[in-house]
Amino acid sequence: MRILLISPGKDEDYAKRMGLAFKLPPLGITTVAGLTKPGIDIRLLDEQVEAIDFNDGADIVGISMMTAAAPRVYRLAEEFRRRGAKVVLGGPHASAVPEEAAQHCDAVVVGEAEGSWPRLIEDFEKGKLEKIYANAEKPSLAGLPEPRRDLYKKKAYLIKNTFQTTRGCPYACSFCSVSGVFGEQYRSKPVEDVVRSIEITKARFAGFIDDNICGNKKYSKELFKALIPLHVGWIGQASVNAAEDLELLQLAKKSGCVGLFMGFETLSQGSMGEIGKSQNKIAAFKDNIKRLHDHGIIVLGAFVFGFDSDDVDVFKRTVDFIYDAKLDLAQFTNLTPLPGTQLHKKLAAENRIIDTDWRHYDTESVVFKPAQMTPDQLWNGTGWAWNNFYSRGNILRRMMGMKFDIIRLGMYVVPLLIMNFGFKKALDFDNVVKNTFFKDPGIRNKD
Ligand code: SF4
Incomplete structure (x- = not known):
């Protein structure tokens, strides 16, 4: 299985606008990558530093979105789905309006990914994705797996x-x-x-x-x-x-x-x-x-x-x-x-x-x-x-x-x-x- 996790910009100019001084590695999707079980081919794409490749060939594309990026993310989701990937949306905007996000993707992760994301991967493997994944309780922060910082693009961040x-x-x-x-x-x-x-x-x-x-x-x-x-x-x-x-x-x-x-x-x-x-x-x-x-x-x-x-x-x-x-x-x-x-x-x-x-x-x-x-x-x-x-x-x-x-x-x-x-x-x-x-x-x- 191949997974692509994207931290999108709010528009196509995002990378040009963001000087090196303001680029921080996207810890959100890195944390999600860390929650993914071993043996899965996983890649991070931070639009601050590289352009989106629709031919990535991923089975699952996970996109974390802020509100201003939502309309663009919905278009990206449509394109990835057209190419056969299952698209999962998460982040602050998807958590605030999950019903809206659900209309543009295969599954929504509401709130924090601990618990929800591993369950979603299992469901994908069984071929029965649910539409909304949410934790009944806020997860404890003790003993969490390390975020996959090894997947960052080298030399992209100060x-x-x-x-x-x-x-x-x-x-x-x-x-x-x-x-x-x-x-x-x-x-x-x-x-x-x-x-x-x-x-x-x-x-x-x-x-x-x-x-x-x-x-x-x-x-x-x-x-x-x-x-x-x-x-x-x-x-x-x-x-x-x-x-x-x-x-x-x-x-x-x-x-x-x-x-x-x-x-x-x-x-x-x-x-x-x-x-x-x-x-x-x-x-x-x-x-x-x-x-x-x-x-x-x-x-x-x-x-x-x-x-x-x-x-x-x-x-x-x-x-x-x-x-x-x-x-x-x-x-x-x-x-x-x-x-x-x-x-x-x-x-x-x-x-x-x-x-x-x-x-x-x-x-x-x-x-x-x-x-x-x-x-x-x-x-x-x-x-x-x-x-x-x-x-x-x-x-x-x-x-x-x-x-x-x-x-x-x-x-x-x-x-x-x-x-x-x-x-x-x-x-x-x-x-x-x-x-x-x-x-x-x-x-x-x-x-
Ligand atoms: S709710 Fe908390 S995090 Fe948000 S602005 Fe107020 S003090 Fe800051």
Whole structure:
């Protein structure tokens, strides 16, 4: 039997747009490959790094999909099925709307693949595939087989080894699909399993893809202590309130943490209440960033625009704050009502969803009516924030304004320049190739 597992892009331009700095190996399909019994010929295809080959000759094609990729994935599925393969869809979008996905494939894996995927393979061998595979309970993360990292395309990634230590989230932010897919209970891998995985890969640098590696501080501290003797550098994703715990920060630093992606989301207390992210204390943001910097940790802050409390001034206010707080890197997205989220239910009930084409549920497009501005103002304002923050002049000004000691200078300037100009490259691609020049939404430009 031959299986092809695909991590698709949202469009054909995906590989060109993604600079090397942003390409992470797709741990999801690698984990599924690890759950496959021995003796099966299995191949991974990551569309960030290679094009899809319809002549692969696979008996089963498994595709993991995010919402914005769904329409394209359905076309890919149709083509593979036309050539005789059985197509299995999984991932966040298939888990949110399994009935829709089921119309385009032979089977859907809802939620996590542990349990479901081995059962699906057995059923395929018996010639009796079911339409939907779902676990009755969320799987334990103890003793899981190693993801098949040996199947990655060599030299395709800057960060070659990614790991997941936890799944689920106890918070239920209205726009987020994480607790819908992985559950509201925070589950963690035994620390010794994580250490074993890192030792097996001989990784010198690790990317932790957890949605919040500091979601359970007791566990995080144990994990970080266990990482210290391994001498790995690492990046990950954590909630902003992690910075309030000095012991946690010290251990993170000692364990090799060099950068964290953090969801600041908004500077408006009204908006924070709207999404239900009460753990984010806006008044403490600036201090949190300083504390992270004091521990030598680079911060990539994520901000979302389009909440009901946001008016047209929100873009400039946010960018000004980021300059003032000396945030190293920033990401700006438009609020997106992903299927299965509370936000989607609310906006649908209020009749405010103006675009139902999943391709536009990419956190860049505007698919709903904002409360205090037009969809165009929201789209232009977010584009303005990106272009302002990552203009060549502002990148250099920000870098020159950073205080580095001589050790940090060597360690951080090059990665920061790569990341800054990586974002700029992606922006230029959109601006030029997609012809998306943002109109000035009436905001003073810093350039
Ligand atoms: S945004 Fe972060 S904290 Fe909120 S539900 Fe999603 S993963 Fe949890």
